[in-house]
């Protein structure tokens with residue numbers, strides 16, 4: 001017989017690490033890993049008894065595309081949106097700064113976009129709201145295919161009456177219907193950065209790397225300025241066609257931003273350097289070393305006064 005209590009604890013631990021993919025409470029998670037073909041019955045609509053019951057007292061982390069969609073919906077700059085609606089938090093287990101949606105200061109701690117008529121940003125609601133009551137987790141596992149374990153799970157909260165409705169879905173159909181697949185596609189590179197950073201454990205990165213991560217994760221205006229206004233395009237070999245897309249398309253810009261982050265945060269070869277860039281950098285580094293060491297053997301640096 002399966003020890004479901006043990007299984008549940010292990011599941012909760014995994015999800016607590018990954019709680020940005022969970023709108024409900026971890027103790028309401030059904031401890032069964034689901035796939036895109038798993039079936040469930042559910043429907044949420046305006047006449048359901050619990051309408052909007054799931055929109056209060058929740059922790060909503062906003063990945064880059066979620067933030068972009070919301071701030072554009074509201075016609076706000078990134079700075080105004082963050083200052084008005086968000087809190088900056090350090091995500092446990094990754095120690096990276098992320099944006100979370102600030103709940104209202106009312107009794108229920110309700111979402112700022114909630115009204116008695118429902119969600120006022122529905123078409124641009126965060127991915128976590130699209131998925132609910134389904135959750136999605138991507139965990140790094142050495143022995144799993146591609147080094148990661150991706151699965152879905154169900155949250156069954158007592159207040160949610162959508163399970164009493166007679167509409168059947170596979171999780172794949174649900175994701176498509178809710179456009180969660182589109183959000184996943186655009187945010188995937190960012191999620192992979194978080195998963196990779198987790199493997200560094202408690203090791204903090206230099207502040208400059210955290211700032212780069214925060215800038216590329218939150219501010220498409222700065223990111224575009226950085227790509228086109230710095231030496232970025234002289235450093236990296238980006239095909240002209242891609243450069244033109246990045247100039248006007250925010251989702252292409254975000255994807256380029258993730259590749260750049262992987263390059264600068266983890267020294268991954270996600271972007272190709274232009275010819276001569278590495279040689280010039282090596283020459284610069286050698287010049288610094290010559291200045292420090294002079295003609296001494298490297299082990300003698302402590303003798304320089």
Ligand code: SF4
Pocket residue numbers: 054055056111112113114115118119120121122125126129
């Ligand atoms: S964004 Fe909309 S769907 Fe999501 S919690 Fe807020 S009101 Fe509910």
Ligand code: SF4
Pocket residue numbers: 043044045048049050051052053054055132133159160161162163
């Ligand atoms: S609690 Fe469930 S059924 Fe009720 S509004 Fe939220 S998602 Fe829909």
